[in-house]
Amino acid sequence: MGIFxxxxxxxxxxxxxxxxxxxxxxxxxxxxxYSWAYYFGGLTLFFLGVQVVTGILLLLYYRPTAEAxxxxxQFIVTRVPFGWLVRSIHSWSANLMILSAFAHMFSVYxxxxxxxxxxxxxxxxxxxxxxxxxxxxxxxxxxxxxxSFFATRIGTxxxxxxxxxxxxxxxxxxxxxxxxxxxxxxxxxxxxxxxxMITSALLALHLLLIQKQxxxxxxKLAPEAKSRPPIPFVPNFALREATVWLGGLALLAVLAAxxxxxxxxxxxxxxxxxxxxxxxxxFLFMFETLKLLPPHVxxxxxxxxxxxxxxxxxxxxxxxxxLDRGSERGKRSPxxxxxxxxxxxxxxxxxxxxxxxxxx
Amino acid sequence: MAANETEAxxxxxxxxxxxxxxxxxxxxxxxxxxxxxxxxxxxxxxxxTNRVLAGKLSELPPNTGxxxxxxxxxxxxxxxPSGEVRAFSAICTHLNCTVQYRPDFQHLWCACxxxxxxxxxxxxxxxxxxxxxxxxxxxxxxxIFVTKGA
Amino acid sequence: xIPRAVLALACLAVAATGLAAPRPGTVGPPGKAxxxxxxxxxxxxxxxxxxxxxxxxxxxxxxxxxxxCAGCHGGDPRAEDPEAAMNPAxxxxxxxxxxxxxxxxxxxxxxxxFMLRYAPNIPTDQAxxxxxxxxxxxxxxxxxxxxxxxxxxxxxxxxxxxxxxSPVYPSRIVATCGRCHADAALMRAYGISGNEVADxxxxxxxxxxxxxxxxxxxxxxxxxxxxxATPPGVSSVxxxxxxxxLTQRELFDLSPHKEAFASIEQPACETCHGNHAVHxxxxxxxxxxxxxxxxxxxxxxxxxxxxxxxxxxxLTGANSAIAATRxxxxxxxxxxxxxxxxxxxxxxxxxxxxxARNQVHAAALAPLxxxxxxxxxxxxxxxxxxxxxxxEIRFRRTGLAVSLVVILLAAVALLLKTRxxxx
Numbered sequence: 001m002g003i004f005x006x007x008x009x010x011x012x013x014x015x016x017x018x019x020x021x022x023x024x025x026x027x028x029x030x031x032x033x034y035s036w037a038y039y040f041g042g043l044t045l046f047f048l049g050v051q052v053v054t055g056i057l058l059l060l061y062y063r064p065t066a067e068a069x070x071x072x073x074q075f076i077v078t079r080v081p082f083g084w085l086v087r088s089i090h091s092w093s094a095n096l097m098i099l100s101a102f103a104h105m106f107s108v109y110x111x112x113x114x115x116x117x118x119x120x121x122x123x124x125x126x127x128x129x130x131x132x133x134x135x136x137x138x139x140x141x142x143x144x145x146x147x148s149f150f151a152t153r154i155g156t157x158x159x160x161x162x163x164x165x166x167x168x169x170x171x172x173x174x175x176x177x178x179x180x181x182x183x184x185x186x187x188x189x190x191x192x193x194x195x196x197m198i199t200s201a202l203l204a205l206h207l208l209l210i211q212k213q214x215x216x217x218x219x220k221l222a223p224e225a226k227s228r229p230p231i232p233f234v235p236n237f238a239l240r241e242a243t244v245w246l247g248g249l250a251l252l253a254v255l256a257a258x259x260x261x262x263x264x265x266x267x268x269x270x271x272x273x274x275x276x277x278x279x280x281x282x283f284l285f286m287f288e289t290l291k292l293l294p295p296h297v298x299x300x301x302x303x304x305x306x307x308x309x310x311x312x313x314x315x316x317x318x319x320x321x322x323l324d325r326g327s328e329r330g331k332r333s334p335x336x337x338x339x340x341x342x343x344x345x346x347x348x349x350x351x352x353x354x355x356x357x358x359x360x
Numbered sequence: 361m362a363a364n365e366t367e368a369x370x371x372x373x374x375x376x377x378x379x380x381x382x383x384x385x386x387x388x389x390x391x392x393x394x395x396x397x398x399x400x401x402x403x404x405x406x407x408x409t410n411r412v413l414a415g416k417l418s419e420l421p422p423n424t425g426x427x428x429x430x431x432x433x434x435x436x437x438x439x440x441p442s443g444e445v446r447a448f449s450a451i452c453t454h455l456n457c458t459v460q461y462r463p464d465f466q467h468l469w470c471a472c473x474x475x476x477x478x479x480x481x482x483x484x485x486x487x488x489x490x491x492x493x494x495x496x497x498x499x500x501x502x503x504i505f506v507t508k509g510a
Numbered sequence: 511x512i513p514r515a516v517l518a519l520a521c522l523a524v525a526a527t528g529l530a531a532p533r534p535g536t537v538g539p540p541g542k543a544x545x546x547x548x549x550x551x552x553x554x555x556x557x558x559x560x561x562x563x564x565x566x567x568x569x570x571x572x573x574x575x576x577x578x579c580a581g582c583h584g585g586d587p588r589a590e591d592p593e594a595a596m597n598p599a600x601x602x603x604x605x606x607x608x609x610x611x612x613x614x615x616x617x618x619x620x621x622x623x624f625m626l627r628y629a630p631n632i633p634t635d636q637a638x639x640x641x642x643x644x645x646x647x648x649x650x651x652x653x654x655x656x657x658x659x660x661x662x663x664x665x666x667x668x669x670x671x672x673x674x675x676s677p678v679y680p681s682r683i684v685a686t687c688g689r690c691h692a693d694a695a696l697m698r699a700y701g702i703s704g705n706e707v708a709d710x711x712x713x714x715x716x717x718x719x720x721x722x723x724x725x726x727x728x729x730x731x732x733x734x735x736x737x738x739a740t741p742p743g744v745s746s747v748x749x750x751x752x753x754x755x756l757t758q759r760e761l762f763d764l765s766p767h768k769e770a771f772a773s774i775e776q777p778a779c780e781t782c783h784g785n786h787a788v789h790x791x792x793x794x795x796x797x798x799x800x801x802x803x804x805x806x807x808x809x810x811x812x813x814x815x816x817x818x819x820x821x822x823x824x825l826t827g828a829n830s831a832i833a834a835t836r837x838x839x840x841x842x843x844x845x846x847x848x849x850x851x852x853x854x855x856x857x858x859x860x861x862x863x864x865x866a867r868n869q870v871h872a873a874a875l876a877p878l879x880x881x882x883x884x885x886x887x888x889x890x891x892x893x894x895x896x897x898x899x900x901x902e903i904r905f906r907r908t909g910l911a912v913s914l915v916v917i918l919l920a921a922v923a924l925l926l927k928t929r930x931x932x933x
Contacts, residue, residue, distance in 0.1 A: 379923040390916055431850050
């Protein structure tokens with residue numbers, strides 16, 4: 001026991017850690033009927049942690065070339081002990097992370113937590129979600145199987161439709177005119193170097209802001225939160241959050257056990273695209289909407305109109321702390337609340353309908 | 361009564377702490393064990409893509425051949441009567457049977473339909489329509505490495 | 511210098527014997543293109559009939575080897591004056607009659623010592639063979655519709671037979687023969703149906719020739735002969751088939767069919783496989799039912815019909831065992847299991863199936879059953895490996911279920927701990 005105390009004293013003396021401990025001791029989480037919404041951010045962080053650990057493990061064997069990528073993933077899942085598990089967990093955790101991030105974002109939006117002074121937290125969170133989708137998009141190609149190859153071809157094709165910079169963007173993403181081994185190398189670079197670097201910085205900012213500003217209490221729940229004792233962060237909230245994390249881990253174990261991520265068939269760039277190629281589920285709403293649009297809207301290409309609408313919608317969503325003027329005074333506009341529910345309904349219904357095969 | 365209750369509470373607490381410690385420890389072990397096993401490389405140290413150790417020079421006297429595998433696909437390693445080492449795909453170009461080296465013919469032969477290939481892998485008799493795919497051979501010491509598509 | 515009179519006399523002598531050998535001065539040394547005034551004029555003539563031969567001669571092997579126009583047509587290839595160049599006194603002949611063609615070509619091509627200088631590697635017995643062919647026999651009777659040398663090789667733009675552009679190059683022979691033999695109206699006069707070319711074009715051999723570029727695949731002349739073209743006899747075609755399909759032929763020779771077919775003058779291979787439309791054989795052919803080949807002679811109850819039913823049953827069993835196992839192994843592979851060993855076994859099963867199909871030619875049950883037995887054994891091995899892979903997936907599931915229990919237990923413990931803290 002003595003040695004730990006001495007070590008702590010020595011570290012505290014040099015680094016001044018006592019205030020941090022003091023901060024943690026006094027950190028509290030408000031208690032009200034929507035307190036459960038506070039767990040989603042932490043859960044997303046947990047899945048991110050799983051991604052980092054399993055991702056680093058996969059890096060030990062993965063090879064980012066068109067000739068060897070599929071074989072190396074095959075090697076991982078067939079020959080490396082527990083490789084099947086690590087790979088399956090990495091794939092499932094990626095999906096759960098994005099799902100949990102979406103849940104986090106919508107709970108924050110619907111409870112109005114984006115309002116001043118938390119604009120920066122909202123913006124960094126928004127950027128983190130886009131980065132997560134970037135991770136998903138780039139990581140999907142890495143096993144170099146048939147599905148991922150053609151999904152990437154379609155996805156980059158859509159990006160190439162952007163006015164003015166489309167052609168440049170397409171070549172930047174693909175590392176050439178078509179999806180080739182050059183694309184794989186590039187996506188690998190994005191996936192394991194570029195995106196992690198940006199994500200780390202933004203995540204640090206996001207977490208720091210939350211510590212600085214404390215948890216947000218929705219205006220209508222303020223009386224309830226005042227009337228009930230807050231949850232001390234250490235140890236009570238931490239223990240609860242840990243329980244949620246264990247739930248996440250259990251879910252991963254169930255998914256890996258009952259729905260092991262398949263290896264698929266090696267991509268053949270010259271084979272015709274198989275029927276029913278779809279992107280990852282979190283891009284489905286966009287994919288299906290673009291497909292539903294007529295070829296031409298008011299003389300402009302339908303896909304372009306769709307992309308413009310998505311960009312505009314994303315911008316509105318991003319700028320909501322500024323657009324919802326009443327929010328800083330604790331009076332959120334019901335219009336924005338309605339918008340939130342509508343967007344949620346749109347995303348959920350389009351994704352569900354697409355998964356159910358209604359759009360085929 | 362109060363003392364009893366306290367005792368029960370203490371016992372309960374001890375049990376909870378024990379349960380918590382044990383189950384968390386077990387969870388941690390369940391997570392760490394696969395990771396530790398994962399980082400230890402398997403016996404086949406490399407993902408077999410297009411290069412394999414096909415055999416040993418010392419085990420391949422002149423005028424013999426042996427079948428090796430690229431994953432599940434057979435290749436044939438042969439040593440010509442003059443001592444040269446060559447490798448070809450062992451999949452007969454007629455109906456995908458596995459070809460063999462015939463020391464009596466001094467060339468490759470497919471048992472299925474009596475197809476013959478010379479020591480360059482060229483189809484010389486019988487039904488095979490095309491030559492066998494040739495592989496690159498590298499001899500390092502006693503080891504014979506065969507590379508596909510090079 | 512030879513006196514002119516002697517030369518003129520010699521020329522006349524040659525003309526009199528009717529194009530028996532090229533006249534001196536019309537044939538240059540080998541390897542050097544002929545110099546020829548005929549081409550200079552004929553190229554610029556308006557009438558296609560007269561200019562085309564000159565244009566075609568540009569790539570003609572004979573001209574490139576020093577044979578002038580006069581080598582065949584007579585006349586003086588060095589004379590500037592048309593009258594002198596096409597002087598009948600110098601043996602000039604315009605259009606050469608079909609009946610004269612074989613003799614004209616053979617005047618050089620049947621002369622080994624002449625050919626030795628120009629093309630030592632080509633045979634010199636074509637004319638002799640031609641004389642025995644259906645074409646040659648008919649021509650001798652004055653039928654000018656039959657093929658002569660130029661019908662197949664061309665007259666003016668003759669290319670070596672191993673030039674891919676030549677009409678007698680293996681991949682183009684079908685079209686060349688088909689120019690006459692696909693003409694049902696023309697063939698009727700000779701008692702030939704005219705379907706042969708179309709039939710052949712559906713065959714595996716034509717596919718091998720044109721799609722796989724396998725020049726050893728048989729085309730018209732491989733069975734019928736090229737210069738000595740005749741309908742092949744009952745035994746000779748089987749010999750042709752046997753040069754490539756040696757295994758099947760050896761097995762057939764051991765079978766009861768060899769004697770039986772010979773006694774009723776049935777050919778060996780074509781009785782079941784057809785002659786021109788040789789399709790990829792299929793296991794479903796075996797049997798006495800509709801569209802099944804054994805039914806041509808056998809009925810279900812005779813010993814042959816019973817053996818056929820047995821052979822078919824064994825092959826069907828082997829086929830379905832391979833298909834089912836292949837599917838199962840592929841499923842395990844997609845699920846990320848290492849199935850290399852099972853694939854090796856499947857390959858062995860496939861090889862045994864190929865050998866079993868060979869044994870159909872022996873028309874005996876035991877050797878085929880031995881091979882289908884190997885098929886089933888190898889497929890069973892692969893199936894066991896697939897089973898093991900499925901068991902492994904189940905085992906992993908169990909392992910994860912155990913760890914799931916551990917995780918849930920930890921979650922429960924955490925909940926209890928939280929509650930006890932907050933009590």
